[in-house]
Amino acid sequence: MIGVRCEGKKPWKIFVPVDIATLEPVVVAARTLARGQFLDRGDLKIEQRDTGRIHKAYFSDLKDLIGLRIRRQISAGRIVTSSGAG
Numbered sequence: 001m002i003g004v005r006c007e008g009k010k011p012w013k014i015f016v017p018v019d020i021a022t023l024e025p026v027v028v029a030a031r032t033l034a035r036g037q038f039l040d041r042g043d044l045k046i047e048q049r050d051t052g053r054i055h056k057a058y059f060s061d062l063k064d065l066i067g068l069r070i071r072r073q074i075s076a077g078r079i080v081t082s083s084g085a086g
Helices: none
Strands: 002-006 014-017 022-029 044-050
Touching: none
Parallel strands: none
Antiparallel strands: 002 014, 022 044
16 A cells, blocks of 8 residues: 555545556477476577565576476476576
8 A cells, every 4th residue: 555645635545456567578488398308499488477476586597497307297388497407
């Protein structure tokens, strides 16, 4: 909540709910990725996501993942985290 006020002839104050998003580029699965699969460029894409809501280490550059093996299945559109690839 953020407080907003006016200190004119008739002062008033209200509280307004806010939701702050930090949008940054992150690597997501372009299609469902199978456990044990080696990653290539076609398996991944970059999307803008609210990184304030991501609780695991994520990647922001495709080059960091090319050639790595998937540790567990990752569904299409899901963020690729350090626990899923390596």
